Amino acid sequence: MNPRITLVTLGVDSVDDAVSFYRDGLGFPMQDREEGSDIAFFALEGTWLAVYPRTLLAEDAGVGDPDEESPQSQSRFSGVTLAHNVSTKGEVDAVLAEAEAAGGRIVTQARETFWGGYSGYFTDLDGHYWEVAYPPLTGE
Template sequence: MDSTVNVITLGVRSLGASLAFYADGLGWTPKLSVPEEVAFFQVGHGLLLSLFRMDHLAAEAGGGGPGNPQLFTLAHNVDSPEAVDAVLHEAAAAGGTIVAAGTQMSWGGYSGYFADPDGFRWEVCYNPGLRVEPDGTVSIVEIA
């Protein structure tokens, strides 16, 4: 696994309230917003902040929820579903724990999750709708 972070995901209680805070309150422009599901903002060179419904993130990443409202994940994007599985196995061999095996997702991508030895969750994701241009601009489109 190379040392890149492409997406930081925050598990939010209310996507509408969080979207209003970041978009309306702070003036950030979403790269993609799927009502009642997820919103993405570019926050750096090739880096997205994702706001994802907490209940959905907890179900995908194997934890969180009311007892752990600050659930978040770091995402590492790769070029294929096979690469997702390879990185998950690499992380497990290094002492991590696979908490969600690579799975075809309802939105059209493929992802899985591992926890590092301290329990921090990493999503390993193939998202054919996400591309980082050489200048760092992120292009993301809905693919479902």
């Protein structure tokens, strides 16, 4: 694994309110956003920040319904994920295997995503969620 964080995603209650806060209030430069999109990206120096509905982020990470109490509920999910983007789908699989071998827990096996990429999730020893992703914009 080439150690880097390429994206921090905050699970939020309202993407529009978060956009107003980060873009309008703090002046974060925002990537173009399609009307009605449920995610917003801010290009920061050194990394990206994304805001995304908390329930959808929990679902994407394979956590389950954040409003229900269950072993995989949001009670262990902080609403924050760290992303490590790689250049190929094979690298996604390799990094997930590396994380598991180091004692991490695979939460979501690597799979094709609704947004056209390929990703999976693991948690570290303290339960922090990491997404390992091949976004098509990097080109394979």
